[in-house]
Amino acid sequence: MTVTNIVHTAGAPIGTPASPDTALACSTQGLSVAYRAEPVLRSVDFAVPQGVVMGIVGPNGAGKSTLIKAMLGLVRPLTGASEFFGQPLARTRKRVGYMPQSTSVDWDFPTTVLDVVTMGTYGSLGWIRRPGKRERARAVAALEQTGIPDLASRQIGELSGGQRQRVFLARTLVQAPDLYFMDEPFQGIDAKSQQAIVSVLHTLREQGKTVVIVHHDLATVRDYCDHVTLLNRRVVASGPADESFTCENIRTAYEVTAGDDAFLEFAS
Amino acid sequence: MSLIEFLGNHTYRMVFFGTMTIGLVAGALGSFAYLRKQSLISDVISHAALPGTLLAFLTAVVVLGADGRNMIALIIGAVIVGTLAVLFANGVTRVSKIRIDTAMAVSLTVFFGGGMLLMRIIANGAFPGKGGIQDYLFGNASVITIADLTTSITVGALALALMLVFWKEFALHTFDPDHSTVLGFRARTIDTLMFATIVIATVIGVKAVGLVLMVAFVVTPPAAARQWTRTLPGMVALSGLFGAVGSGVGAYLSIVLGRVPTGPLIVLTLFAIFLVSLLFSPRRSIITRAISRTRARAALKRELLLASAPAEGALR
Amino acid sequence: MSFVLGTTLLAVVTALACALPGVFVVLRKNSMLVDAISHAVLPGIVVGYFFAHNLDSPLLILGAALAGLIVVLGSEWLSRTGLLTGDASQGLIFPALFSGGVILVTLNFANVHLDTHAVLVGDLNLAAWEQLIIGGVSWGPVYLYVMLAVLLVNLAFLGLFYSKLKVTTFDAQFATSLGIRSGLLNTAFMFLVSVTVTAAFNAAGAILVIALVVVPAATAYLLSTRLPVMIALTAGIAVTGALAGFWVAYVLDAATSAGMSVFYGVVFSVVLVATRLRQRRHRNVREYAVASSP
Numbered sequence: 001m002t003v004t005n006i007v008h009t010a011g012a013p014i015g016t017p018a019s020p021d022t023a024l025a026c027s028t029q030g031l032s033v034a035y036r037a038e039p040v041l042r043s044v045d046f047a048v049p050q051g052v053v054m055g056i057v058g059p060n061g062a063g064k065s066t067l068i069k070a071m072l073g074l075v076r077p078l079t080g081a082s083e084f085f086g087q088p089l090a091r092t093r094k095r096v097g098y099m100p101q102s103t104s105v106d107w108d109f110p111t112t113v114l115d116v117v118t119m120g121t122y123g124s125l126g127w128i129r130r131p132g133k134r135e136r137a138r139a140v141a142a143l144e145q146t147g148i149p150d151l152a153s154r155q156i157g158e159l160s161g162g163q164r165q166r167v168f169l170a171r172t173l174v175q176a177p178d179l180y181f182m183d184e185p186f187q188g189i190d191a192k193s194q195q196a197i198v199s200v201l202h203t204l205r206e207q208g209k210t211v212v213i214v215h216h217d218l219a220t221v222r223d224y225c226d227h228v229t230l231l232n233r234r235v236v237a238s239g240p241a242d243e244s245f246t247c248e249n250i251r252t253a254y255e256v257t258a259g260d261d262a263f264l265e266f267a268s
Numbered sequence: 269m270s271l272i273e274f275l276g277n278h279t280y281r282m283v284f285f286g287t288m289t290i291g292l293v294a295g296a297l298g299s300f301a302y303l304r305k306q307s308l309i310s311d312v313i314s315h316a317a318l319p320g321t322l323l324a325f326l327t328a329v330v331v332l333g334a335d336g337r338n339m340i341a342l343i344i345g346a347v348i349v350g351t352l353a354v355l356f357a358n359g360v361t362r363v364s365k366i367r368i369d370t371a372m373a374v375s376l377t378v379f380f381g382g383g384m385l386l387m388r389i390i391a392n393g394a395f396p397g398k399g400g401i402q403d404y405l406f407g408n409a410s411v412i413t414i415a416d417l418t419t420s421i422t423v424g425a426l427a428l429a430l431m432l433v434f435w436k437e438f439a440l441h442t443f444d445p446d447h448s449t450v451l452g453f454r455a456r457t458i459d460t461l462m463f464a465t466i467v468i469a470t471v472i473g474v475k476a477v478g479l480v481l482m483v484a485f486v487v488t489p490p491a492a493a494r495q496w497t498r499t500l501p502g503m504v505a506l507s508g509l510f511g512a513v514g515s516g517v518g519a520y521l522s523i524v525l526g527r528v529p530t531g532p533l534i535v536l537t538l539f540a541i542f543l544v545s546l547l548f549s550p551r552r553s554i555i556t557r558a559i560s561r562t563r564a565r566a567a568l569k570r571e572l573l574l575a576s577a578p579a580e581g582a583l584r
Numbered sequence: 585m586s587f588v589l590g591t592t593l594l595a596v597v598t599a600l601a602c603a604l605p606g607v608f609v610v611l612r613k614n615s616m617l618v619d620a621i622s623h624a625v626l627p628g629i630v631v632g633y634f635f636a637h638n639l640d641s642p643l644l645i646l647g648a649a650l651a652g653l654i655v656v657l658g659s660e661w662l663s664r665t666g667l668l669t670g671d672a673s674q675g676l677i678f679p680a681l682f683s684g685g686v687i688l689v690t691l692n693f694a695n696v697h698l699d700t701h702a703v704l705v706g707d708l709n710l711a712a713w714e715q716l717i718i719g720g721v722s723w724g725p726v727y728l729y730v731m732l733a734v735l736l737v738n739l740a741f742l743g744l745f746y747s748k749l750k751v752t753t754f755d756a757q758f759a760t761s762l763g764i765r766s767g768l769l770n771t772a773f774m775f776l777v778s779v780t781v782t783a784a785f786n787a788a789g790a791i792l793v794i795a796l797v798v799v800p801a802a803t804a805y806l807l808s809t810r811l812p813v814m815i816a817l818t819a820g821i822a823v824t825g826a827l828a829g830f831w832v833a834y835v836l837d838a839a840t841s842a843g844m845s846v847f848y849g850v851v852f853s854v855v856l857v858a859t860r861l862r863q864r865r866h867r868n869v870r871e872y873a874v875a876s877s878p
Binding site for chain 3: 111
């Protein structure tokens with residue numbers, strides 16, 4: 001597979017991609033988002049080659065989640081557009097999976113873990129069809145993959161934070177997409193759940209899937225991601241981790257003065 | 269009708285000042301319900317006022333042998349039962365997974381349903397001075413007496429005084445309940461006091477404008493006032509002013525126009541004030557916001573296009 | 585069919601038709617919106633009468649349901665402006681619409697003769713008065729068939745869109761990312777609630793319709809960790825409450841809807857206390873186990 005190399009830094013002109021857009025899992029062009037009159041993202045050009053694990057890294061309020069939401073049409077962008085496998089989202093929705101931060105969920109909802117995971121199949125069912133045996137079997141398989149098949153009949157609110165994250169990962173896996181968006185999957189979870197999610201990540205990479213992860217723990221970026229985008233309202237750097245995840249770029253993204261050694265040790 | 273002529277008439281004067289008092293008190297105290305994000309609690313309170321006043325009526329007539337239409341007795345009954353309804357709604361959310369909207373709906377219907385059953389019991393008995401359900405649903409501003417007016421002014425002043433005495437606690441609690449608890453103020457005590465003032469504000473209007481429309485007196489003025497001011501004192505004062513002016517104008521219009529009922533006209537006047545505020549207030553309004561947003565968008569777009577001009581079309 | 589049987593059936597069918605959509609109303613935190621819808625019914629009826637010139641016309645129900653939808657969409661629009669906080673947006677439009685309705689009635693608009701308080705309070709026995717007579721045999725109240733139709737429409741809608749309603753209610757953002765049109769689904773659902781509330785006000789009165797919609801589902805919500813269980817319990821509570829409330833009202837000679845709503849309230853309170861006690865006992869047992877373990 002040809003991996004498009006589009007390392008660039010802020011302000012510098014964007015290199016022309018060497019291969020056609022179809023080699024990209026997703027891309028945005030000039031994407032800007034403003035909440036009220038305050039710009040959160042400024043003209044973001046962002047591209048993810050197929051088959052990589054791309055980490056979106058940046059300080060709080062850098063617009064990491066907003067970037068994903070704007071790409072998926074959950075937030076209306078001010079300017080710019082996004083493409084998935086060279087096409088608009090409406091045409092490729094079934095190839096795209098989204099694992100949101102779990103804050104938008106109603107934890108007291110009367111539903112079981114298996115039910116929640118089965119919801120991942122609803123998108124492919126169309127308007128009226130109901131999930132059947134096949135969908136439930138897929139849900140069970142996804143629960144096994146995330147290591148929590150024994151929780152299948154629990155009410156969703158009874159789970160711990162890490163278990164909940166694994167349920168939402170399973171719900172995304174059930175969709176069997178080619179491109180995964182994960183919003184802070186490692187946020188506030190136990191070590192065992194973290195391991196389970198990491199092992200799923202490895203499997204996905206082996207299967208040649210593309211994963212985009214919003215991540216904010218600089219120390220583990222290199223462990224999970226082979227591509228990194230440093231974001232702070234605009235793209236500071238993007239590309240293979242060796243080239244983009246450098247001291248200089250991290251400093252720029254986190255707006256730290258040169259010489260602060262705490263940031264240096266994670267960099268390439 | 270000239271204003272002097274209007275104010276020279278006893279009934280008109282009672283309607284005018286009576287509804288203005290209601291509007292002032294409900295508007296000012298409604299601000300806290302609004303900031304507490306629980307404006308609709310006033311709808312629960314006004315519906316719970318039905319069994320409250322009926323119980324007071326029964327107690328006054330049967331136990332005390334007094335006049336069943338005594339305003340003070342009715343207000344005390346309504347305040348007690350209204351507070352119970354609030355405590356029920358908030359208590360349900362505290363002890364179970366039921367959320368506040370559902371808890372309020374349950375409380376409203378249970379208390380109102382109970383009131384309807386009481387109503388039937390009263391209707392079947394021979395009590396002097398009993399009224400029909402429509403008196404409670406829509407109220408009647410034209411029967412406000414001097415005694416009623418003094419009662420509402422006294423009780424309303426009491427509620428406003430409570431608000432001023434506990435101003436600091438109310439402000440802190442509505443803004444950041446956790447912080448106020450950490451500082452050592454018992455959340456439940458403040459809550460009960462605050463809701464008690466809201467109950468009083470709601471209840472004093474039920475006789476004149478009815479239990480169905482009272483919610484508008486508590487919800488609308490604060491929602492309008494919020495668009496013009498950034499401070500809590502400013503909001504409470506303006507909200508009270510909007511309530512009083514809206515009620516006065518509505519009452520005046522209803523008398524001048526003749527056949528049109530007072531309560532509904534006041535509600536429409538308040539709604540008009542709200543719409544004007546929402547559309548035209550200089551800082552926060554739909555129009556100013558739309559204009560500033562469009563401007564900011566245009567400026568941002570221009571800036572972004574300029575910045576990326578050298579790279580334009582690079583990805584295509 | 586005897587009058588009592590027909591009226592009882594009407595109570596049961598009305599309770600069911602209201603309670604089933606109530607499940608999603610409660611889960612979507614829209615309970616007080618039903619209160620708002622039920623008040624918008626009045627101007628809807630008055631304006632509907634202007635066009636239909638007949639108080640029994642189905643156009644009336646449709647007009648009133650549209651007025652209910654105005655409240656729903658208007659409230660959503662107001663809260664989307666971001667200029668209002670809390671539930672205030674739900675309490676702004678319906679009093680204004682209701683006031684408009686009252687004024688239209690008092691001004692004798694379109695010569696509609698309507699007891700405003702009858703709209704709010706309702707009377708099941710009056711609604712059951714007009715009997716459907718085919719071939720000289722009474723088939724029960726005409727209104728029973730109106731409510732039966734509403735019940736069937738509700739069943740069909742909930743059956744067809746069960747999965748979609750579930751996922752949008754549970755996690756709206758995720759549903760949108762699946763490509764589900766949550767907004768459209770929400771509007772369709774609230775329109776149906778509006779139709780149901782409008783159709784039921786004749787029997788239950790606009791204020792107490794909320795009891796029929798919200799309380800059975802709220803009670804079932806306390807008892808269930810699964811949606812199908814919650815739906816079944818809701819239906820059971822609705823039917824029991826209709827029968828018991830009918831009986832209470834009969835004994836007290838009061839409006840049936842008042843009896844029903846008080847009975848629902850009692851059931852809710854009993855269940856609330858019972859679940860609370862059970863939780864406490866569980867906790868005590870656990871604390872005891874922890875304390876007594878070495």
